[in-house]
Amino acid sequence: xxxxxxxxxVPDTTSKINFSADGAEFDTNGVQYVINPYDEFSLARAMWxxxxxxxxxxxxxxxxxxxxxxLRKSLAIGADDAIRIDAExxxxxxxxxxxxxxxxxxxxxxILMGRESIDYNGAMVPGILSxxxxxxxxNACVGLEIEGTAATATKEIDGGTESLSSSLPLVVAxxxxxxxxxxxxxxxxxxxxxxxxxxLAVVASNNAEAxxxxxxxxxxxxxxxxxxxxxxxxxxxxxxxxxxxxxx
Numbered sequence: 001x002x003x004x005x006x007x008x009x010v011p012d013t014t015s016k017i018n019f020s021a022d023g024a025e026f027d028t029n030g031v032q033y034v035i036n037p038y039d040e041f042s043l044a045r046a047m048w049x050x051x052x053x054x055x056x057x058x059x060x061x062x063x064x065x066x067x068x069x070x071l072r073k074s075l076a077i078g079a080d081d082a083i084r085i086d087a088e089x090x091x092x093x094x095x096x097x098x099x100x101x102x103x104x105x106x107x108x109x110x111i112l113m114g115r116e117s118i119d120y121n122g123a124m125v126p127g128i129l130s131x132x133x134x135x136x137x138x139n140a141c142v143g144l145e146i147e148g149t150a151a152t153a154t155k156e157i158d159g160g161t162e163s164l165s166s167s168l169p170l171v172v173a174x175x176x177x178x179x180x181x182x183x184x185x186x187x188x189x190x191x192x193x194x195x196x197x198x199x200l201a202v203v204a205s206n207n208a209e210a211x212x213x214x215x216x217x218x219x220x221x222x223x224x225x226x227x228x229x230x231x232x233x234x235x236x237x238x239x240x241x242x243x244x245x246x247x248x
Contacts, residue, residue: 001055001146001168002106003046006099006113006125007074008036008089009067013118019217026217035070038114042174044184045144046112047078053146056080058108062089062098068200075195076187082198087205090213092124097208099125100132108169110151115140115173126173136166142177 011017012034018027035043049055059074060083061067071082085098103111111130116123130137142161143154149168154161156175187195227244229237241248 001049001053001109003049003055003057003110003112004103004106004108005039005043005046005057005059005074005079006111006129007039007043007059007061007070008114008117008119009033009061009063009070010036010117010119017219019219023216023218024214033066033070035073036114036117036119038116038118038173038175040114040184041176041178042112042114042172043074043077043079044179045174046110047185048179048183049110049146050078050080055110058083060085060099060102062087062095064088071200072195073187075198075200076191077185078191080198082200083203084200085203085205087208090210092122093128093212094208094210096125096128096132098206099129101206101208102203103129103133109149110146110168111135111171113171113173115175123173126171130171133169133171135169135171137171137173138164138166139173141172141174144172144174144178 010033012032015031017031019025020027043059046055046057050057057079058081059071059079061071062085064086068084071084075082083102085102087094087098089095113126115126126139127137138153138155140156141153142156145152146168151166151168151170153164153166153172155164156177227240229240238248
């Protein structure tokens with residue numbers, strides 16, 4: 001079984017986020033980047049299939065050379081090889097088109113990725129990609145088993161979960177629950193050393209046209225100062241909740 005894991009190179013949630021003076025661009029200065037957490041769940045599941053069923057695992061991303069540390073980390077975790085599409089990840093459609101062109105030239109059985117990236121939270125790429133390459137698609141996946149060419153998946157729905165079956169090839173958008181958090185992989189020294197020798201191919205952009213454009217970024221308004229109320233001043237608390245907060 002050939003597995004392709006699509007990963008995004010996203011800002012660490014602990015990084016302080018800033019924008020240019022006119023709000024038109026994201027300021028990358030001082031920002032630490034990591035593998036998109038939803039993609040990490042999918043990568044960990046791919047590694048399970050590699051160890052239990054002998055699957056081969058390729059990781060892929062769309063971006064410039066600055067994204068390669070995330071690919072190298074994926075290789076250190078255990079992926080066999082990596083692909084970087086040398087293009088700017090401008091919007092979900094363009095990213096899906098870039099990925100589709102590479103996938104069409106290879107015979108992948110299973111495409112794994114996160115349901116969305118934590119920077120823009122668009123949640124568009126998995127569904128668009130599955131349409132472009134004509135694969136079956138399961139979203140919000142929290143459980144996945146493969147037996148031969150048959151897949152059994154569990155996905156989250158409102159109020160519970162749903163069990164699905166599908167044949168391969170298949171696109172799966174995973175999330176927390178696809179593996180347990182304790183099963184997420186951390187590269188060890190041997191894996192880091194081996195990753196240096198594993199192939200990382202750079203593929204030219206196919207010049208896919210972005211259909212959307214970021215016009216302006218705005219930070220959330222700062223929270224107002226906290227009002228402290230003495231423990232015994234119940235009437236004051238009720239008055240603040242009713243007239244200021246307007247929650248009762």
